[in-house]
Amino acid sequence: MDRKMITLSVDGKTVTVPEGTRILDACNVAGIKVPSLCYLEDVSAHGSCGICVVEIDGYKRLVRSCLHTVKQDMVIHTHSNRVMSARKLNLELLLANHPLLCTTCERNLNCELQALALQLGVRESRFERTKKSIRPIDDSSPSIVRDPNACILCNRCVEVCANVQEVHAIEMMQRGLRTTVSTFFDEGLASSVCTNCGQCSLVCPTGAITEKSHESAVFDAIADPNLVVLVQTAPAIRVGLGEAMGLGEGSLVTGKMVSALRTLGFDRVFDTQFSADLTIMEESHELIQRLTNGGTLPMITSCSPGWIKFIETFYPDQLEHLSSCKSPQQMFGSIAKTYYAEQAGIDPRNIRVVSIMPCTAKKFEAGRSEIDSAFSYWRDKGSFTDDEYFCDVDYVLTTRELARMLKRIGIDFAHLEDGKFDDPLGQSTGSAVLFGATGGVMEAALRTAYETITKTKLDALEFEQIRIGAGIREATIMIGETPLKVAVANTLANARVLLDQIQEGKSPYAFIEVMTCPDGCLGGGGQPIPTNKEIRRKRAMSIYEEDRGMPIRKSHENPSIQELYTSFLKQPLGHLSHQLLHTTYVKRGAYPE
Amino acid sequence: MNDRANEIAAIVSKHRERHGALLSILEAVQRTNEHNYLPKQELVMVAKELGVPLSQIYSVVTFYAFFNLKAQGEHVITVCRGTACHTRGSKPLLDNVLHMLGIELDEDGMATTPDYRFTVHTVACFGQCALAPVIAIDEVIHSMVTEEKLATMIEALSARKEGA
Numbered sequence: 001m002d003r004k005m006i007t008l009s010v011d012g013k014t015v016t017v018p019e020g021t022r023i024l025d026a027c028n029v030a031g032i033k034v035p036s037l038c039y040l041e042d043v044s045a046h047g048s049c050g051i052c053v054v055e056i057d058g059y060k061r062l063v064r065s066c067l068h069t070v071k072q073d074m075v076i077h078t079h080s081n082r083v084m085s086a087r088k089l090n091l092e093l094l095l096a097n098h099p100l101l102c103t104t105c106e107r108n109l110n111c112e113l114q115a116l117a118l119q120l121g122v123r124e125s126r127f128e129r130t131k132k133s134i135r136p137i138d139d140s141s142p143s144i145v146r147d148p149n150a151c152i153l154c155n156r157c158v159e160v161c162a163n164v165q166e167v168h169a170i171e172m173m174q175r176g177l178r179t180t181v182s183t184f185f186d187e188g189l190a191s192s193v194c195t196n197c198g199q200c201s202l203v204c205p206t207g208a209i210t211e212k213s214h215e216s217a218v219f220d221a222i223a224d225p226n227l228v229v230l231v232q233t234a235p236a237i238r239v240g241l242g243e244a245m246g247l248g249e250g251s252l253v254t255g256k257m258v259s260a261l262r263t264l265g266f267d268r269v270f271d272t273q274f275s276a277d278l279t280i281m282e283e284s285h286e287l288i289q290r291l292t293n294g295g296t297l298p299m300i301t302s303c304s305p306g307w308i309k310f311i312e313t314f315y316p317d318q319l320e321h322l323s324s325c326k327s328p329q330q331m332f333g334s335i336a337k338t339y340y341a342e343q344a345g346i347d348p349r350n351i352r353v354v355s356i357m358p359c360t361a362k363k364f365e366a367g368r369s370e371i372d373s374a375f376s377y378w379r380d381k382g383s384f385t386d387d388e389y390f391c392d393v394d395y396v397l398t399t400r401e402l403a404r405m406l407k408r409i410g411i412d413f414a415h416l417e418d419g420k421f422d423d424p425l426g427q428s429t430g431s432a433v434l435f436g437a438t439g440g441v442m443e444a445a446l447r448t449a450y451e452t453i454t455k456t457k458l459d460a461l462e463f464e465q466i467r468i469g470a471g472i473r474e475a476t477i478m479i480g481e482t483p484l485k486v487a488v489a490n491t492l493a494n495a496r497v498l499l500d501q502i503q504e505g506k507s508p509y510a511f512i513e514v515m516t517c518p519d520g521c522l523g524g525g526g527q528p529i530p531t532n533k534e535i536r537r538k539r540a541m542s543i544y545e546e547d548r549g550m551p552i553r554k555s556h557e558n559p560s561i562q563e564l565y566t567s568f569l570k571q572p573l574g575h576l577s578h579q580l581l582h583t584t585y586v587k588r589g590a591y592p593e
Numbered sequence: 594m595n596d597r598a599n600e601i602a603a604i605v606s607k608h609r610e611r612h613g614a615l616l617s618i619l620e621a622v623q624r625t626n627e628h629n630y631l632p633k634q635e636l637v638m639v640a641k642e643l644g645v646p647l648s649q650i651y652s653v654v655t656f657y658a659f660f661n662l663k664a665q666g667e668h669v670i671t672v673c674r675g676t677a678c679h680t681r682g683s684k685p686l687l688d689n690v691l692h693m694l695g696i697e698l699d700e701d702g703m704a705t706t707p708d709y710r711f712t713v714h715t716v717a718c719f720g721q722c723a724l725a726p727v728i729a730i731d732e733v734i735h736s737m738v739t740e741e742k743l744a745t746m747i748e749a750l751s752a753r754k755e756g757a
Contacts, residue, residue: 168646173655184647185633192648591641 008074023065023076024052032078035087035116037094037205038154039066042533043164044203046155050090051116055080062086088120094152096127098206105150105207110529112205113152131177140188142367143196143212143360148180151208157181157200164518166493167310169194181208193313193590195492197306197516198360198398198525211360211526214395215405221352221395222265229352230340231266232332232425233257235273235436236358236521237399238546239539244403244528245413250538252546255418260406261356262419271421272355273428275332276435276444278564279303280555282581283325283441284449285572287511291484296320298487298502298509301441303327305365306516306525308585310492315499316587321512324582328435329355329362332425333392334580337374339568340425348378352394356402358436358524361516366393373580398526427560430461430546430553437543438490438520439466439473442513446477446486447554454480461553468519468540472497474509490515490523598638600625605642615645615653619660628664628709666705666712668750671729675718678726686726687715689740693747710751 003018010030017026022045027034037049045066053062057075062083065076077083095117102108135148155172158181162168169192173182183192201209221229242251261269283301290299302308302323311318326334333353341348355362374392378384397405406413421427431447434440443463450458465475466486471494474487487509489495495514501507517523522539523531552558569576604621608614618639623631631654640650654660672678672687691697694711696704703714721727724736730746 162646168648171646171648171652173652175656182651184636184651193646591637591647 006070006072008070008072008076010076011078017070019070021070023054023056023063023068023070023074026070027054027065027076027078034065034078035119036066037112037116037152038156040156040203040532044154044156044159046159048153048155049094051087053083053086053090054078055083084120088122091116091120091122092126095122095125097129097131098152099149100125106210106213107207107529111207135180138183138188139212140190141194141196141212141364142190143363144189144194144198144201145210145212146181146189147208147210148182149208150206151181152206153179153181154205156203156205157209160199160203161194164491164493165195165197165199165306165310165516166496167193167195167197170200191592195306195309195313195516196361196364196525197492199517200525201360202525202527202529202531211398211401212363213401214354214363214397215401218354218395218397219405221354227350227352228267228346229265229354230268230270230336230425231261231354231356232270232272232275232329232336233261233356234329234358234362234521235276235433235440235543236524236527236539237356237402238433239436239522239542240358240399240527241403242413243535244400245406247414249535250540250542252542253413254546255420256413256416258419258421259416260411260413263411263416264405264409266354268422268425269419270332270336270425271428271432272328272332272357273432273435274425274558274560275328275335276432277429277555277558277561278331278335278581279325279328279435279441280431280444280448281561281565281572282331282577283323284445284452284555286323286325287445287449288453289573291510298507298512299323300512300514301445302583303435303441304514304516304521305359305361307492307495307514309361309364309588310495310516311499312586312588313590314496315503316589318499318502319585319587321502322585324584326581326583327362327365328432329357329365329396330392330583331581333366334374334377335564336425337390337392338377338580339564343424348374349384349388349390353392355393355396356399357396358399358521358527359396359517360398360525362526363396366391366396368583370584370586377579399524399528400526403528424560424563427558428550429555429558430548430550431555432558433543433546433550436521437468437540438515439463439468439488439513440520440543441515442466442486442488442511444555445511446484448556450477450479451554451556453482456480458554462544466513467544468537484511485509486511486513488513490520491518492516597635601635601638602642605639609643615639615643615650616657618643619650619654623660628666630661630664632664663701663703664705664709666709668711668731669729670711670713670747672713672715673717673719673721673725673727673729674715675722675725677722678718681725683726683728686728686738686740686743687713690743690747693744711747 005016006019007016010027013030015030024034034052036052038046047064047067052065054065055077138146161170170181173180221227238254238257241257242253258269287299300321302325336353337348337351375390431444434444466473466488472489477484485508489498519536523536608617636650640647694706698704705712719727726738728735728738
């Protein structure tokens with residue numbers, strides 16, 4: 001990998017970078033952050049915004065530094081008068097068609113366009129709007145809202161959807177003044193192949209793509225004295241929320257998060273990690289059963305709802321590879337409204353389950369019609385009639401929504417004392433926290449499967465070879481004398497590689513973990529903005545740190561889980577488990593019939 | 594519809610291996626469509642046969658003015674609304690032809706009679722400003738058009754038998 005090195009001058013400073021480096025990145029090395037509204041490392045290099053222009057000696061025109069690579073002895077000027085006035089002009093042209101409604105925009109104070117206007121000193125809008133029509137907002141999706149009027153046509157969302165996820169739900173449509181990002185026949189995201197992953201909302205520089213908010217509904221539920229509002233928090237929230245509350249990248253804030261949720265007014269603060277442990281119990285037993293009874297292999301994890309809609313849409317003939325386990329979010333909902341309701345003596349009709357998720361697809365998952373098992377449990381007992389239907393999970397908030405709610409009530413997050421989760425649905429293990437990072441479900445399942453199969457204690461708990469790293473990682477794990485070949489993929493483009501292998505009959509694996517988002521849930525579409533490679537790495541380090549610090553690190557040793565099986569579920573994959581913790585999938589297809 | 598599905602499958606397989614096949618395929622599908630346009634279900638067929646995302650197909654179709662997403666009349670009347678034509682009376686000409694045919698332009702600047710005999714639409718400029726006002730009928734350009742000339746031509750077309 002010896003690349004030729006190129007030496008060049010940036011604002012009089014000599015820098016040496018590998019051949020093929022983008023001019024913009026070379027300027028970064030020289031200590032100058034060239035602004036851009038469309039360039040995004042590993043996602044998008046489109047040159048559409050025209051903000052990243054620089055001047056190069058011997059070049060007649062200004063050059064878009066995100067599109068061009070360095071050449072030997074280049075002399076670059078990043079802030080000549082010509083450059084600065086071109087940047088300002090291009091920004092003013094973008095602003096001419098952008099609604100200046102910053103105060104009521106979700107991205108107010110976290111908007112790249114707004115920040116750049118401040119940075120470049122744009123104090124007036126000299127140009128008139130050229131776009132004639134107001135375009136309809138696409139709020140068809142249960143997860144994502146798209147407002148084309150706030151869009152600056154940077155192309156990031158299109159590229160993340162097409163290249164990182166290989167979903168192709170959205171594209172640039174029309175041309176000239178009518179150019180807009182849209183779906184097939186402008187039918188909206190809900191009727192498209194969109195997996196609701198929300199990566200588009202994470203990369204959008206403005207407020208054009210946001211999550212569908214459940215904030216008001218949750219405030220209302222909390223204020224209703226007749227309701228018992230339970231909150232569950234996904235593993236990745238504790239390594240993301242701090243950033244949105246002004247703390248450092250990847251800060252681990254488990255205790256502060258619990259205190260903040262209690263202050264917000266939730267009646268019980270529980271943990272999705274409890275049901276992550278439960279997922280491991282069911283899923284590792286399902287794997288053992290498939291391995292010993294000649295079931296369909298490889299078995300693939302089913303926690304990530306973007307991934308579920310992806311396989312249902314693009315590989316509907318491979319659904320039998322999916323584990324039948326519900327995700328931890330949904331397992332929590334059905335246990336909360338059955339087991340916990342009975343134990344605590346609360347009418348399940350008065351319980352509201354609120355999830356805090358790093359994920360926009362979880363909003364879609366909570367509304368899936370095949371998931372309604374707490375209600376069926378009570379109906380089968382003859383307790384309620386059909387018209388009293390309730391779902392397992394009522395509201396889903398992203399990390400960003402929770403941060404907004406905490407800010408709204410004026411909480412001093414940085415100085416909160418550490419709180420503790422409530423029992424029993426708040427107890428969890430190191431295995432459960434790993435769900436927040438790519439490879440974590442696999443690692444957690446292996447810890448439990450190993451001890452269940454071999455009946456011996458596993459000493460080396462950390463499976464380094466499947467932890468955060470490349471898009472696809474594989475390993476052969478010795479379970480006693482038996483080798484188990486496993487693979488881990490993050491992003492849907494990488495999942496495609498493993499599915500194509502299965503389709504061709506060439507998959508060597510017994511067990512595969514797929515996470516929809518880059519590096520897993522910690523890079524989820526509902527996480528704080530910005531989320532990038534370096535920030536994701538820091539969040540992952542916090543996940544591993546949390547695991548190491550947990551007194552119990554294997555799901556099957558969680559006392560609350562053991563008690564749940566003893567007094568209620570009886571055994572993994574048992575009758576009640578099937579009713580409450582397992583699900584079915586839908587054959588969708590990528591093209592309408 | 595089944596015959597049409599087979600026809601589209603044949604068009605796709607004829608062009609499939611060629612670089613940039615999509616444009617040729619869409620052109621052929623539109624040409625062989627009864628009303629010279631690309632209905633949604635035919636675009637779905639093309640996408641499925643070719644294994645191309647629906648969003649990409651729609652992106653291409655909406656980019657090129659050549660492709661029609663609405664059914665077209667047998668005769669297409671194109672009225673130039675460029676500056677030169679405007680100053681020499683293209684607006685009254687447009688109003689006139691719409692009135693004669695009893696139709697109104699939609700938001701895309703297009704109108705088709707319910708019997709699919711005529712489609713009227715506008716363009717920004719033909720580049721034939723010296724001959725303004727200019728109107729094209731079935732791709733034949735007529736220059737220095739007057740209301741009388743236009744009325745005669747449309748009456749002649751109306752009198753013709755369908756498909757003749």
